[in-house]
Amino acid sequence: MAISGISRSVTASALQKAALGSPATSQTATSSASGGSGTGGSTSLLLNALADLTAVLQSYANASPGPILATSGPAPETLPITKDAQGGTAKVSNALSQITTDPEGQKLIQLAEQKGYKIEIGSTGEKAAATTDSKAKKIVVDINAKGLDSYNLTATIAHELVHASTDGNGDSLLEESLSTAVGNRIAKRADGRPETAAEATADFKKIYSDYKAAYKGDGAVNGRQDNGILKALQSLGLDVSPFAGVI
Numbered sequence: 001m002a003i004s005g006i007s008r009s010v011t012a013s014a015l016q017k018a019a020l021g022s023p024a025t026s027q028t029a030t031s032s033a034s035g036g037s038g039t040g041g042s043t044s045l046l047l048n049a050l051a052d053l054t055a056v057l058q059s060y061a062n063a064s065p066g067p068i069l070a071t072s073g074p075a076p077e078t079l080p081i082t083k084d085a086q087g088g089t090a091k092v093s094n095a096l097s098q099i100t101t102d103p104e105g106q107k108l109i110q111l112a113e114q115k116g117y118k119i120e121i122g123s124t125g126e127k128a129a130a131t132t133d134s135k136a137k138k139i140v141v142d143i144n145a146k147g148l149d150s151y152n153l154t155a156t157i158a159h160e161l162v163h164a165s166t167d168g169n170g171d172s173l174l175e176e177s178l179s180t181a182v183g184n185r186i187a188k189r190a191d192g193r194p195e196t197a198a199e200a201t202a203d204f205k206k207i208y209s210d211y212k213a214a215y216k217g218d219g220a221v222n223g224r225q226d227n228g229i230l231k232a233l234q235s236l237g238l239d240v241s242p243f244a245g246v247i
């Protein structure tokens with residue numbers, strides 16, 4: 001990870017030097033033209049100097065293409081896809097790149113990547129479209145799961161990344177609900193329709209209520225209502241204010 005980041009940063013720097021090399025050469029020509037205007041002060045020399053200056057400014061403008069800005073800065077982290085039993089690598093890669101360009105998604109991916117998580121595409125053997133195995137450090141995505149369109153795939157993987165990035169504290173009803181709420185928030189932003197705080201709160205309340213109804217008895221997952229997930233997400237730098245104190 002670190003090696004890849006350094007390598008990209010060197011490439012961007014080299015590109016920048018190469019791009020700046022062209023105007024620097026032209027500038028030398030301008031200096032000599034300006035020197036010429038000093039000796040005679042003739043109009044034609046001044047016009048030549050102005051023409052050179054225009055050329056230099058133009059070359060600077062041409063030498064600042066978008067790709068240099070796009071490749072500068074740290075390379076986004078992502079998770080390796082180590083197995084694809086269903087031919088879904090392109091779809092999962094696309095979802096991962098959406099998540100990694102989201103400010104909150106990037107935090108989740110970075111932590112999951114540091115913990116050594118990988119992604120496998122195959123049957124989860126359950127009703128869930130995806131599962132997180134905290135022991136094997138892998139997220140399994142069933143690309144053929146019903147209703148798993150591009151938006152839901154991003155939301156589902158982001159949900160699993162909440163589990164993966166906070167895998168030291170087990171699971172709970174609150175963690176399941178928050179994972180879905182955060183996953184939806186990331187997917188909606190990636191889809192160009194970010195939630196307001198009020199919408200995020202309403203979304204979370206409904207999700208929690210649905211999960212609670214699905215888990216009869218005490219309403220807990222793995223016997224617990226809460227496993228400290230709200231504080232864990234807050235410490236990762238995620239905005240939990242729309243979810244805190246509403247249930």
Ligand SMILES: [Zn+2]
Binds near residue numbers: 159160163176179
């Ligand atoms: Zn879950």
